[in-house]
Amino acid sequence: MSTETLTTPTSALRTPRELRRARGAATTPAARVRLVIAHVCIYLAALVFVSPIIYAFFSALKPNTEMFSMPPTLIGSELRWSNFVDVFSYGPFVTYIANSFLVAILGTLVVLVVSTTAGYAFGRLRWKGRDAVFILFLATLMVPAEVLVIPMFQVMQWFNWVDTYQALVLPFAFGAFGTFLMRQFFRGIPYELEEAARVDGAGPIRSFLQIILPLSKSAVAVLAVFTFLTFWNSYLWPLIVTVDYDAHGTLPVGLASFAGLTGTRWDLQMAAAIISMIPTTLLVIILQKHLVKGIAMAGLGGR
Known part of the structure; x- marks a missing residue:
């Protein structure tokens, strides 16, 4: 018997039909x-x-008078596709969408820069007091965002940033969640890669940009999606810090504008809600593979 025959796996000597039968027999x-x-x-x-x-x-396609009809029905007497068009004539809905995109994109970029650099400092660099500072930084996650609303509003007043875009972006752009996520992922990257780069003359910044970040695309995608969704769906803070809603209002605030003194246009509000879900749904679908991989490798898969 030749050496090639001895080293050939048993599965390679079977036909596809035999392999299917073997797998079927193994399944009880x-x-x-x-x-x-x-x-x-x-x-x-x-x-x-x-x-x-x-x-x-389907509620967005109903007439407004049939929203609370009894008995309730899934489909109304007619399908009013015009509700999705009337949304844009009811108020400055295009401005709300543009403001939400601007705030969500800018906020996501700031969070990615801050979280990746801070996560690299806490996870890869060695400096005195690193773990103690990280524990204090992580303890901020236990403080509810509602508790911070009044102090942050006062800070925005001191900076004269009330009713501005920077007030909508910066206060929640330095949270500990993104830093914790990136730190956990960075700690799983072999240190030998970074040490080899330093032997070749690369410093910490170059190692971070050319080695750590390219290997962390999945974790960065997870953080980007979570952050984008947070800014996109934020309601309380934009409601408080915004004065001129027609100029700086975001989508969640705009959805509340369909409820007025003369009544609530439930049909248009439902249509506006469906429109507001389209960008985030597309984002999750596009980055689905990176999300699954990033969550599993970053230790957020329920373990």
Whole structure:
């Protein structure tokens, strides 16, 4: 018998049909039942989470007088696709969308810069008091954002930043969550890569830009999506710090404008809510692979 035959894996000597039979034999009936039950549970859970979105979509197509009809119906007497067009004539909805994009993109960029650099300092660099400072920095996560609203508003008044874009972006751009996420990911990168770069003459900044960051695309994508969603859906802080809503209002604040003294246009509000979900949904779909990989490798997969 030749050496090549001895080193050939057993699976390589089988035909595809034999491999399928072997896998089928290894799967017991009990395992198949568990697999079917797991899939059914997943589909039911997905249906539960998607059903409110389906109801909101069809509600956006109803006449306003049928929003609370009894008995409740999923589809109204007519499908008013014009509701999605009337949203833009009811108020400065285009301005709300533009402001939300501006605030979310600028806030995401600032958070990515701050969190990656701080995470690199806490996770890769060695300096005295690093762990103690990190614990204090991490302790800020226990402080609710609502508690910080009044102090931050006073700080915005001192800087004369009330009703400005920087007031909408900067106060929540230096949180500890992004730094913790990037630190956990950076600590999982082998130190030998960075040491080899330093042997070649690369300093900490060059190692960070050319080695650490390129290997952390998945974690950066996770942080970017989480941050974008946070700024996009923020309601309390823009409501407080904004004075001229028609000029600096964001989408969550704009959605509340459909409720007036003369009544609430529920049909237009539902249509506006569906429109506001489109950018974030597309973002999650585009970065889905990076999100799954980044969450698993950053230690946020439920372990």
